[in-house]
Amino acid sequence: MITMLRRPLFWLILLLAAVxxxxxxxxxxxxxxxxxxxxxxxxxxTSNLNLMIGYTGYVNFGHIVFYGLGGYVGLxxxxxxxxxxxxxxxxxxxxxxxxxxxxxxxxxxxxGAYFALATIGVLVAVQAFVANFEPWGRSTGMYVAFESxxxxxxxxxxxxxxxxxxxxVMALSLLLSLGxxxxxxxxxxxxxxxxxxxxIVLGVNATVYKAIIYSVSAxxxxxxxxxxxxxxxxxxxxxxxxxxxxxxxxxxxxxxxSGTVAGAALGAGLYERLRSYLLTxxxxxxxxxxxxxxxxxxxxxLAPGGLIGWLYRLVPRSREVVE
Amino acid sequence: MTDILEVRAVSKRxxxxxxxxDVSFSLHEGEILGLIGPNGAGKTTLFNLVNGVYKAxxxxxSFAGGDITGRPPxxxxxxxxxxxHQIVRPLQGMSVLENVIVGxxxxxxxxxxxxxxxxxxxxxxxxxxxxxAQTPARTLTLAGKxxxxxxxxxxxxxxxxxxxxxxxxxxPTEIVQMIDLVxxxxxxxxxxxxxxxxxxxxxxxxxxxxxxxLGHKIAEAPPSEVVKNTDVVEAYLGFPDIVDKLRGxx
Amino acid sequence: xxxxxxxMIDGLLIGSVYGLAAMGLSLIWGVMDVINLTxxxxxxxxxxxxxxxFSAIAVNAYALLIPIIAGGFVLGIVVYxxxxxxxxxxxxxxxxxxxxxxxxxVIGIGTAIWSTSPYNVNFSLPGxxxxxxxxxxxxxxxxxxxxxxxxxxxxxxxxxxxxxxIRAVSDNREAAELMGIxxxxxxxxxxxxxxxxxxxxxxxxxxxxxFTILSGAGYQLKSFVVTVLAGLGKPLxxxxxxxxxxxxxxxxxxxxxxxxxxxxxxxxxxxxxxFFPRGIFGRASA
Numbered sequence: 001m002i003t004m005l006r007r008p009l010f011w012l013i014l015l016l017a018a019v020x021x022x023x024x025x026x027x028x029x030x031x032x033x034x035x036x037x038x039x040x041x042x043x044x045x046t047s048n049l050n051l052m053i054g055y056t057g058y059v060n061f062g063h064i065v066f067y068g069l070g071g072y073v074g075l076x077x078x079x080x081x082x083x084x085x086x087x088x089x090x091x092x093x094x095x096x097x098x099x100x101x102x103x104x105x106x107x108x109x110x111x112g113a114y115f116a117l118a119t120i121g122v123l124v125a126v127q128a129f130v131a132n133f134e135p136w137g138r139s140t141g142m143y144v145a146f147e148s149x150x151x152x153x154x155x156x157x158x159x160x161x162x163x164x165x166x167x168x169v170m171a172l173s174l175l176l177s178l179g180x181x182x183x184x185x186x187x188x189x190x191x192x193x194x195x196x197x198x199x200i201v202l203g204v205n206a207t208v209y210k211a212i213i214y215s216v217s218a219x220x221x222x223x224x225x226x227x228x229x230x231x232x233x234x235x236x237x238x239x240x241x242x243x244x245x246x247x248x249x250x251x252x253x254x255x256x257x258s259g260t261v262a263g264a265a266l267g268a269g270l271y272e273r274l275r276s277y278l279l280t281x282x283x284x285x286x287x288x289x290x291x292x293x294x295x296x297x298x299x300x301x302l303a304p305g306g307l308i309g310w311l312y313r314l315v316p317r318s319r320e321v322v323e
Numbered sequence: 324m325t326d327i328l329e330v331r332a333v334s335k336r337x338x339x340x341x342x343x344x345d346v347s348f349s350l351h352e353g354e355i356l357g358l359i360g361p362n363g364a365g366k367t368t369l370f371n372l373v374n375g376v377y378k379a380x381x382x383x384x385s386f387a388g389g390d391i392t393g394r395p396p397x398x399x400x401x402x403x404x405x406x407x408h409q410i411v412r413p414l415q416g417m418s419v420l421e422n423v424i425v426g427x428x429x430x431x432x433x434x435x436x437x438x439x440x441x442x443x444x445x446x447x448x449x450x451x452x453x454x455x456a457q458t459p460a461r462t463l464t465l466a467g468k469x470x471x472x473x474x475x476x477x478x479x480x481x482x483x484x485x486x487x488x489x490x491x492x493x494x495p496t497e498i499v500q501m502i503d504l505v506x507x508x509x510x511x512x513x514x515x516x517x518x519x520x521x522x523x524x525x526x527x528x529x530x531x532x533x534x535x536x537l538g539h540k541i542a543e544a545p546p547s548e549v550v551k552n553t554d555v556v557e558a559y560l561g562f563p564d565i566v567d568k569l570r571g572x573x
Numbered sequence: 574x575x576x577x578x579x580x581m582i583d584g585l586l587i588g589s590v591y592g593l594a595a596m597g598l599s600l601i602w603g604v605m606d607v608i609n610l611t612x613x614x615x616x617x618x619x620x621x622x623x624x625x626x627f628s629a630i631a632v633n634a635y636a637l638l639i640p641i642i643a644g645g646f647v648l649g650i651v652v653y654x655x656x657x658x659x660x661x662x663x664x665x666x667x668x669x670x671x672x673x674x675x676x677x678x679v680i681g682i683g684t685a686i687w688s689t690s691p692y693n694v695n696f697s698l699p700g701x702x703x704x705x706x707x708x709x710x711x712x713x714x715x716x717x718x719x720x721x722x723x724x725x726x727x728x729x730x731x732x733x734x735x736x737x738x739i740r741a742v743s744d745n746r747e748a749a750e751l752m753g754i755x756x757x758x759x760x761x762x763x764x765x766x767x768x769x770x771x772x773x774x775x776x777x778x779x780x781x782x783x784f785t786i787l788s789g790a791g792y793q794l795k796s797f798v799v800t801v802l803a804g805l806g807k808p809l810x811x812x813x814x815x816x817x818x819x820x821x822x823x824x825x826x827x828x829x830x831x832x833x834x835x836x837x838x839x840x841x842x843x844x845x846x847x848f849f850p851r852g853i854f855g856r857a858s859a
Contacts, residue, residue: 053666057666059666059669059670106843106847107843109847110843110846110847112665112666112669113608113665113668113669114846116669117608117797117842118839118842118843118846120839121839121840121842121843124835124836124839125836125839125840128832128833128835128836131832182436183436184428184435184436184439187421187424187425187428187436188425188428188429190414190416190417190421191414191417191425191429193416194414194415194416194417195412195414195415197376197412198408198412198414199414199425200395200396200397201374201376201396201397201400201406201408202397202400202425202426202429202430202475202479203396203397203400203401203426203428203429203430203479204397204425204429205397206397247673247677250670250673254670287681287682287685288681289677289678289680289681289684290677290678290681290682290685291681292677292681293674293675293676293677293678293679293680293681294674294678296670296673296674296677297655297656297671297674297675297678300667300670300671300674301659301671304667
């Protein structure tokens with residue numbers, strides 16, 4: 001734990017969070033805040049996805065399911081049950097992690113590509129279930145009544161509060177990635193990624209490790225989902241479980257540098273900007289998916305280590321600082 | 324003399340093929356037990372049964388007094404039984420040092436990262452890979468990779484080490500170095516069970532030898548007796564160069 | 574005849590199209606151990622290919638299968654050089670991501686051109702009536718086409734030199750190369766055939782149901798289920814498993830809302846993978 005403080009990236013992460021917190025405060029810049037929150041969420045999703053893909057070598061195509069499900073649980077607890085936001089969000093995180101553990105025990109027996117395909121199944125299954133689940137509004141979803149924002153000082157205050165909470169989740173996600181990378185548990189994951197059978201022969205309990213990391217990778221995205229959907233005021237099956245966001249998470253990760261902490265943040269940040277630009281540009285918005293796909297193909301063919309991998313080759317010493 | 328490994332009536336069938344049939348033998352603590360047999364005799368399968376990669380259809384395996392039949396490989400190594408592979412499996416993307424640290428972290432002593440690093444450096448010194456500690460495992464030569472396999476297994480602080488054709492593919496100089504290493508390992512208190520085809524080496528190194536043919540044990544005796552055993556020579560009769568070597572060793 | 578039986582027979586007919594689609598996936602998977610995530614988008618392109626050709630040339634839609642197969646083959650070659658050639662010996666992760674990236678691009682282009690509105694191929698053959706049930710002519714024609722194509726594939730693989738080369742490479746690439754077979758060319762051809770099969774199955778589907786650029790995904794899922802049911806390597810096995818799946822759907826659909834069917838198929842997929850890694854008829858999947 002203490003060794004974490006010696007790693008430069010630890011401080012850079014805290015700095016990043018501080019910058020995110022401070023920038024929109026200057027001049028009460030609400031537009032900037034809304035932009036930055038999207039970047040923060042992208043970083044949360046990508047860095048947790050990194051735990052599965054980059055660290056363990058298991059591709060999760062349905063990653064967004066944790067975010068959406070967290071959104072549902074959180075919004076339900078906060079609005080229908082009247083819970084305060086933070087307990088609701090944390091409970092959403094725990095609930096979704098436990099569910100992930102359950103699913104994981106089933107699908108993690110599958111290797112490589114089969115696992116990847118099964119994660120799509122999990123996404124489809126959860127979406128279908130939620131779309132038919134009466135207490136959660138079935139395909140109409142749920143709305144947050146204005147009164148729910150009252151305990152937080154009204155909607156305007158609530159927007160700021162959730163912003164800071166999301167920044168905190170972002171920082172926690174990055175710190176979690178860093179902490180795991182430096183730990184023995186992380187080493188075991190990397191061994192699994194390199195050669196699962198060899199890792200088992202070396203003593204790594206792959207079954208347990210995979211289940212743990214799958215579950216862990218669900219927690220913070222679920223919390224973020226709870227916060228975001230509460231802030232946005234509504235949730236329904238189509239916006240909660242956007243398959244596209246799962247796919248983009250993969251593009252962001254590969255772009256930045258799969259397996260590195262900084263890569264997840266960098267890829268998410270850059271791609272999120274690109275995406276916003278594309279979606280608002282009248283001519284290019286249709287090509288958003290094409291560009292994402294093309295980018296992914298380019299990255300994996302030319303620079304499979306992503307931008308950070310490319311940095312490592314240019315400046316070998318950067319490996320120690322930018323991990 | 325205690326037996327560190329006891330294999331009793333172990334069998335394994337794959338579809339129509341009886342890969343290992345009713346094999347029993349013991350490995351005495353502190354000895355080097357060789358395992359030979361023509362190709363397809365079931366040697367690697369036997370290793371896989373001992374270290375838990377395969378589950379035996381019948382029979383029992385006990386290690387250091389405890390029953391390990393059917394236990395998965397990651398548990399077996401925790402008990403002190405480590406193993407190398409015939410086709411080396413380095414963790415390619417990681418450095419040589421990191422590879423060995425994995426062995427130390429998840430081996431018998433379940434070490435912390437800090438201690439594992441010290442163990443790893445010490446083991447690398449023993450196998451002669453210190454200079455390569457920071458290089459990626461995939462850049463090693465075959466001989467280097469073989470030594471890495473052994474280092475990784477040693478880092479787990481095993482009581483028994485299973486070596487699967489650790490000499491295959493090495494040139495004469497490298498073979499001599501590896502033989503010395505195996506002896507040093509045994510002298511440090513680790514029992515060794517090794518599969519080998521390099522007859523000269525295994526006859527010299529082993530205290531006793533188990534011979535398998537078509538999944539069955541056909542001999543279990545010191546090398547001097549094994550070379551005279553007609554069943555053994557017959558099993559190898561399809562391989563004239565080995566028969567010559569065996570005869571040459573009589 | 575009872576409603577369920579009629580439904581099952583219909584399912585059997587449609588199932589042969591599932592089988593055809595799965596053959597494309599299974600061939601590529603079996604020959605080069607690549608899981609082709611462009612499969613769904615290629616099926617969708619087959620659907621639109623049929624739509625475009627039929628709009629341009631108003632002949633029997635089923636005759637248009639021939640140019641579609643040819644076009645699919647060419648498309649397959651393009652995709653092979655774009656995204657597959659370089660991943661053939663790399664990790665499965667890379668082949669997944671590579672084909673997946675191409676899939677995204679194709680869906681993106683398709684959405685830009687055709688949006689997500691439903692399209693239709695307005696061609697109908699007269700049906701066959703048995704008692705109070707009529708079996709749609711198109712369903713019957715599609716089934717016959719699927720079986721014909723499957724038989725052609727089987728003939729190709731077992732009776733021609735090229736086909737034998739493909740099977741050789743699929744069994745043992747190194748040995749095949751030692752025999753003088755250019756494995757790159759063989760892999761390319763096998764991949765292109767796989768895509769052609771996918772496209773042709775899409776073309777057939779377009780004559781059965783309305784479709785959008787996103788419809789391929791559902792058939793991709795069915796292809797995966799069929800492929801793992803059948804195991805890899807035997808095209809006729811995939812056809813049989815496809816028919817079986819169609820039969821199952823036919824038996825179940827009178828009772829369950831359509832939206833649950835993909836879910837059930839996924840469940841089946843996962844269960845088969847966990848408990849029958851060798852498939853029910855074929856050889857071990859990867």
